[in-house]
Amino acid sequence: MTMISNGLECNIAHVCCQRNRSNDKHGKYLPFSLYNGFMKISDIGEIKLIEHLLEIARKSGVEFTTEELLIGPGDDASVWRGKDGLTISTTDTLVESTHFTKNTISWHDLGWKAMAVNLSDIAAMGGIPLYALITLGLLPNTPLKDIECLYTGLSEICHTYGVAIAGGDIVASPTTFITISLTGKTYKTPLVRSKAHIGDLIAVTGPLGASSAGLRLLEGGQTQTIGSSYEDLYRAHQKPVPELKNGQILLKHGVQAAMDISDGLAHDLSTLMKSSMCSAKVDVSKIPIHHLVSSHFQSNALQLALSGGEDYRLLYTASESVMQNVLSKIPTATVIGEVVNGPMGQVSLIDKEGNSIKVKYTSWEHFKKRGVNSEYS
Numbered sequence: 001m002t003m004i005s006n007g008l009e010c011n012i013a014h015v016c017c018q019r020n021r022s023n024d025k026h027g028k029y030l031p032f033s034l035y036n037g038f039m040k041i042s043d044i045g046e047i048k049l050i051e052h053l054l055e056i057a058r059k060s061g062v063e064f065t066t067e068e069l070l071i072g073p074g075d076d077a078s079v080w081r082g083k084d085g086l087t088i089s090t091t092d093t094l095v096e097s098t099h100f101t102k103n104t105i106s107w108h109d110l111g112w113k114a115m116a117v118n119l120s121d122i123a124a125m126g127g128i129p130l131y132a133l134i135t136l137g138l139l140p141n142t143p144l145k146d147i148e149c150l151y152t153g154l155s156e157i158c159h160t161y162g163v164a165i166a167g168g169d170i171v172a173s174p175t176t177f178i179t180i181s182l183t184g185k186t187y188k189t190p191l192v193r194s195k196a197h198i199g200d201l202i203a204v205t206g207p208l209g210a211s212s213a214g215l216r217l218l219e220g221g222q223t224q225t226i227g228s229s230y231e232d233l234y235r236a237h238q239k240p241v242p243e244l245k246n247g248q249i250l251l252k253h254g255v256q257a258a259m260d261i262s263d264g265l266a267h268d269l270s271t272l273m274k275s276s277m278c279s280a281k282v283d284v285s286k287i288p289i290h291h292l293v294s295s296h297f298q299s300n301a302l303q304l305a306l307s308g309g310e311d312y313r314l315l316y317t318a319s320e321s322v323m324q325n326v327l328s329k330i331p332t333a334t335v336i337g338e339v340v341n342g343p344m345g346q347v348s349l350i351d352k353e354g355n356s357i358k359v360k361y362t363s364w365e366h367f368k369k370r371g372v373n374s375e376y377s
Contacts, residue, residue, distance in 0.1 A: 047075065074275065075193050076124040076259050088184040090121035096176040104218040107146045109238040110178070111153025117262065118182040119161055119242035120312040124260040126191045127184035127249075127253025131166040132158065134180050137173030150178075161244060187215035188251055191316070195256035196276035200317035200339040205246045206332040207303060209293040210236035210266055212308025216297075233292055240312045249329045250316055258316035266359075268315055270345045276317075279342030284359070285352035288334045306359060 041049050054064070054073055064072030069081040070086065077090035094100055094114050105113065115132065122129045134154065138147065158165060163182070196202075214237035217230055243260075250258055257276060263270050265287070273280050289305045297304055317339055318326060327333050342348075349357050 002329055016059060024158055027147045060146055071190070071192060076121040077127070077184075077190075079125065079190050082185070084356035085185050085187040086190065088122055088127040088190065089181070090118055091179065091181040092117050092121070093177055093179040103212055104215065105238050107149035108153040111150040111155075112157045112239050113153075114178040114180055115154055115157045115163070115182075116240045116242050116312070118180045119157070119163075120240070120260040120262070122182060122184040123242050123244045123247035124191060124314060125184075125186065126188070126247045126255075126258070127186045127244075129161055129163045129182060129184040129250070131164050132168075132180055132182045134168035134178070136168070136170045136205070137172070137175065137177040137179075137305075138170065139176060140172055142176070143363075150266060161242070168356065186251070189256075189268045191247065191251055191255060191258040193257060193259050193272050193275035196272060196278055196279055196317040196339050197257075197319075198339055198341050199319070200257070201284065201323045201335050202269070202315070202317050202337040202339060203323060203327070203333050203335045204265065204288065205314040205316075205330055206311075207288040207290040207293075208261070208311050208313060209297075209304035209308050210290040211240065211310040211312075212237070212304050213236070213293045213297055215310075216304075229292060229296070233290075233296070237310065238289070240310065242312060243314050246314055246330055246333075250314065250326060253325050253329060254322040255316050255326060256319075258314055261311045261315050262309060264309040265311075265315065266306045266347055270347050272315060272317070273275055273339070273347065274345030276339070276360050277344050278339050279344070279346040279348065281340050281348045281350060283352060284349050284357065286334060286336045288332075288336075302359065322375060 045053070050073070058064070063069075067081075069078070069080045071077070075242050077088045079086050079088050081087075092114070094110070094117070096102070100110060100113075108354070119129055136147070136150075154165075157163075210233050214230075214233035214235070217233060218237065247258070257272065259268055259272050263271075269282070282304075285304060287302070287305050289301050293304055294301045316326075323335060327335070340348075349359055351357050
C-alpha cells in the first residue's frame with residue numbers, strides 16, 4: 001500500500017518505527033522517516049527537509065514557542081523575551097563550493113559577507129545587532145595570511161555595525177566553512193513573515209539584480225579594473241550592505257510583515273505569502289532593477305531581479321497609509337504590488353497594462369542537484 005505526502009510517494013512498510021539498538025538504551029522504538037528507506041535528502045530538498053525534521057521534533061514533544069520564546073523556526077530569526085526587551089537570534093553558514101569559491105570572492109570580502117548575511121536577518125526583524133559567535137572550519141594547509149584577511153573583513157563589518165565578537169570555535173575541516181550565530185535586540189514586537197494582510201501594498205527597499213549579475217560576471221571571468229562600470233556589480237555580490245537602518249524605520253513606522261531578499265524576489269515573496277496565508281500580485285514594470293543590470297543584461301534583467309538572489313534588500317507589506325509614511329522615510333523604496341486573496345504562497349505577475357505574464361526562472365534550494373525551475377504567471 002502507498003500513500004502520498006507532499007507530493008512524494010511513501011511505502012507504508014517503512015513508516016513504522018524501527019529499533020535502533022546502538023542508540024536506544026531503553027529499548028524504545030525510535031521514529032524514522034515517513035519517506036521510504038531509499039529516499040535521499042536530494043529527493044526532497046531543503047524546504048521539505050526542514051519541515052520533516054521539525055515534525056520529528058514536534059512528535060517528540062519539543063516546543064517551538066513558549067511563554068518566553070515568541071518566534072521559533074520559520075522566520076528570518078528567532079525571538080525570545082529577555083529582561084531588557086526582546087532578544088533576536090539567527091545563524092548562517094557559508095560553505096566553499098556551495099556558497100562561494102575563491103575565484104569569485106577574496107578572503108577579506110568573504111569575512112565581510114559572512115557577517116553581512118546574518119546582519120540582514122536581524123535587519124529583517126527590525127532589530128539592533130549585539131553579539132556574534134564565529135566558527136571557522138579550515139583546511140590545515142590554509143595559509144595564515146588568508147585567515148588574517150578573512151578576520152580583518154569580519155572585524156571591519158563588526159566595527160561598522162557595533163557587533164561584539166563573543167567567542168566561537170575553530171576546527172580542522174576538509175572543506176572551508178564559516179558559521180556565525182548572531183544575537184540582537186528590539187524593544188518592539190519584531191517584523192515577521194506572517195503578518196501580511198489582504199489589501200496591503202508590497203514594496204522593496206531598493207533596486208534588485210545586482211548581486212547575481214556581479215556573480216555571473218565573476219564566474220565568466222569578466223574582471224575589470226576598479227572604477228569600471230562592473231565594479232558596483234562585483235561589490236553588490238562580494239560585499240553586500242545589510243539594511244539595518246531601514247529595518248528599524250519599517251518597525252518604527254508601523255510595518256508588521258517583512259523579510260530580507262536572499263533567495264530572489266519571487267521565491268521570497270512566495271515564502272512571505274505562504275507564511276501569511278495570502279497571495280500576491282506584482283506589476284513587473286514597477287520592479288526596481290539596478291541600472292547596471294538593465295544596461296549590461298538587457299534580455300535577462302527581469303529574470304535576475306526576480307530570481308537572482310543575495311540582494312539583501314528588505315521586502316515588506318503595509319497598508320496604504322503606513323506605506324506612504326514609510327516611502328517618505330526610505331526614498332529608495334518602491335511599491336511593486338498588492339497582497340490579494342488566493343492560493344497560499346501564489347505570486348501572480350502582470351504587465352503595466354494589467355495583463356497576466358509568465359516568467360521562467362531558476363531559484364536555489366539546498367540539496368537539489370540543480371536549481372529549482374519555476375514559472376510565475
